[in-house]
Amino acid sequence: MDALMQFLLSGMTVGAVYALVALGFTIIYNASDVVNFAQGEFVMLGGMITVFAHAAGLPLPLAALIAIVLTALVGVALNKLAIEPARGAPVVSLIIITIGASIVIRGAAQLIFDKQLHRFPSFSGDEPIRLLGAAILPQSLWVVGGAFFIFIGLWVFFTKTLTGKAVLATANNRLAAQLVGINTGWVMTLSFSLSAAIGALAGVLVTPITLVAYDVGVGLALKGFAAAMLGGMGNPKGALVGGILLGLLEAMTAGYLSSQYKDAVAFIVILAVLFAMPQGIFGAKRTERV
Amino acid sequence: MTLLQVEGLGISFGGLRAVNDVGFSASAGEIVSVIGPNGAGKTTLFNMISGVYLPDRGRVMLDGQDVTRFEPHLLARMGMTRTFQNLQIFQDMTVLENVIVGFHLAERGHLLADLLALPGTKRRSAEVREKAMALLTRVRLDKAAEQVAGNLSYGALKRLEIVRALAMSPRVLLLDEPAAGCNAVETEEIDAFIAELAATGIGILLVEHDMKMVMRISNHIVVLDHGEKIAEGKPDEVSRNPEVISAYLGTVDAEQDEQDEEDEKEATHAVG
Numbered sequence: 113m114d115a116l117m118q119f120l121l122s123g124m125t126v127g128a129v130y131a132l133v134a135l136g137f138t139i140i141y142n143a144s145d146v147v148n149f150a151q152g153e154f155v156m157l158g159g160m161i162t163v164f165a166h167a168a169g170l171p172l173p174l175a176a177l178i179a180i181v182l183t184a185l186v187g188v189a190l191n192k193l194a195i196e197p198a199r200g201a202p203v204v205s206l207i208i209i210t211i212g213a214s215i216v217i218r219g220a221a222q223l224i225f226d227k228q229l230h231r232f233p234s235f236s237g238d239e240p241i242r243l244l245g246a247a248i249l250p251q252s253l254w255v256v257g258g259a260f261f262i263f264i265g266l267w268v269f270f271t272k273t274l275t276g277k278a279v280l281a282t283a284n285n286r287l288a289a290q291l292v293g294i295n296t297g298w299v300m301t302l303s304f305s306l307s308a309a310i311g312a313l314a315g316v317l318v319t320p321i322t323l324v325a326y327d328v329g330v331g332l333a334l335k336g337f338a339a340a341m342l343g344g345m346g347n348p349k350g351a352l353v354g355g356i357l358l359g360l361l362e363a364m365t366a367g368y369l370s371s372q373y374k375d376a377v378a379f380i381v382i383l384a385v386l387f388a389m390p391q392g393i394f395g396a397k398r399t400e401r402v
Numbered sequence: 403m404t405l406l407q408v409e410g411l412g413i414s415f416g417g418l419r420a421v422n423d424v425g426f427s428a429s430a431g432e433i434v435s436v437i438g439p440n441g442a443g444k445t446t447l448f449n450m451i452s453g454v455y456l457p458d459r460g461r462v463m464l465d466g467q468d469v470t471r472f473e474p475h476l477l478a479r480m481g482m483t484r485t486f487q488n489l490q491i492f493q494d495m496t497v498l499e500n501v502i503v504g505f506h507l508a509e510r511g512h513l514l515a516d517l518l519a520l521p522g523t524k525r526r527s528a529e530v531r532e533k534a535m536a537l538l539t540r541v542r543l544d545k546a547a548e549q550v551a552g553n554l555s556y557g558a559l560k561r562l563e564i565v566r567a568l569a570m571s572p573r574v575l576l577l578d579e580p581a582a583g584c585n586a587v588e589t590e591e592i593d594a595f596i597a598e599l600a601a602t603g604i605g606i607l608l609v610e611h612d613m614k615m616v617m618r619i620s621n622h623i624v625v626l627d628h629g630e631k632i633a634e635g636k637p638d639e640v641s642r643n644p645e646v647i648s649a650y651l652g653t654v655d656a657e658q659d660e661q662d663e664e665d666e667k668e669a670t671h672a673v674g
Contacts, residue, residue, distance in 0.1 A: 277506070281492060281503050284492040284494050284495060285492050290473065290474035290475045290478070291475075291483050291490060292478060292483070292503050292504050292506060292507070292570060293478035293479045293483075293506070294506070295473075
């Protein structure tokens with residue numbers, strides 16, 4: 113029983129990170145139909161920039177803020193330099209462009225920073241909190257809380273504000289959105305920066321637990337992608353549920369089977385989803401009108 | 403007063419001159435129709451005027467301002483919008499929501515006020531809802547307001563697209579085959595509706611295949627054939643013009659013309 117509780121807690125923590133990555137996928141996918149495989153690099157940049165800004169003597173909150181802003185700018189640059197010039201190319205080409213961009217960002221991070229593993233201190237110390245016979249790090253609460261906060265923030269943004277609705281309209285029909293006066297180019301820029309900022313925030317929150325290095329982005333992107341697929345690509349609720357579910361599955365596998373198979377879970381999930389229910393848990397069935 | 407002026411507009415796709423040196427003008431409250439055989443370049447002309455294609459040559463003036471190469475969202479803000487032959491509807495939204503989106507330019511509010519759902523925001527939303535319902539009632543779609551747009555019939559979506567455009571209170575409205583796929587009764591309704599709109603001072607540019615409708619409601623007709631303007635004038639002048647008649651009914655070397663049309667259709671299809 114204690115073990116189960118422990119697995120649940122650690123699964124929630126990891127799952128919250130996957131959910132944040134999946135939310136990043138969702139935002140860009142909604143605005144452009146592109147699955148942005150550089151999403152994991154945003155997480156890495158968030159962690160790495162915070163580490164180095166903190167090491168340079170800045171207080172942690174300021175370092176984190178700088179990391180989030182800089183990463184958002186990288187997201188905008190990705191859109192302006194790589195995606196926008198290829199506008200009109202098939203979506204598959206755009207997805208391959210994002211894979212290329214992720215390699216570039218990773219290489220640049222290796223050059224600018226280094227190849228070491230890094231961390232910075234936890235926000236509220238490292239004294240584990242006892243909870244129903246299991247232990248949880250205070251930083252885990254930060255991660256889970258952060259994921260829920262972002263999720264609710266996004267929900268309010270997309271359902272209550274005109275700007276958020278403009279993004280949804282663009283997702284629904286780009287040309288129709290332009291016809292009613294929505295600047296769809298700006299919507300794309302906004303989506304990339306928002307997505308990058310959320311990725312960076314995930315990096316900031318999780319680095320004290322999992323550490324960060326220039327190459328952590330690949331794994332996170334794949335896990336986040338699996339989570340988004342599981343929940344239903346393009347649905348924020350799906351991203352949250354898919355992320356947490358995947359985290360729990362991983363933790364259970366590591367706990368009850370073998371931690372060797374932990375990373376295989378994400379890929380089994382991708383395959384199972386594609387075979388059994390390609391639209392995911394919350395994904396709408398798509399019918400093309402002819 | 404000239405509201406929309408098109409001068410020497412042209413575009414080529416590869417070596418093909420899809421539209422070449424076309425010019426005309428439209429005033430407030432006027433219905434100008436662009437007609438021509440299939441593949442004459444009517445929709446391509448519309449796409450250039452509305453900023454969907456970038457023209458190679460020529461100018462588009464809206465109310466005296468050069469708006470050539472402006473993106474559709476900027477044109478919408480300046481009072482020019484359009485409908486599409488093959489519909490551009492927000493399929494996943496309800497019918498009412500589609501129209502409400504059309505009002506969004508007028509609905510500008512403060513982000514913070516929206517986030518907090520202040521009374522001002524609520525009042526504005528309620529007003530917009532009411533106005534959207536009024537528009538839907540005009541085209542008899544009020545009963546379908548809460549349905550998902552994707553479930554509606556083609557004819558109903560045509561009308562929905564027009565009222566969404568109207569939600570922006572445009573000064574110039576481009577309608578690409580508004581009556582296509584509609585039955586005789588629906589066509590007559592749309593017909594009357596367009597005339598009504600023009601009477602309120604909106605300049606209307608129309609592409610339509612239904613000749614009876616065009617002849618009945620147009621103030622001015624521009625005839626295209628093979629991307630060139632071959633005639634323009636009042637409906638009765640145009641319908642008597644021998645060049646127009648030969649473009650529609652064919653001449654002695656009609657077979658060759660048909661071949662050209664096919665080519666052009668393919669070319670426009672490829673880029674569209």
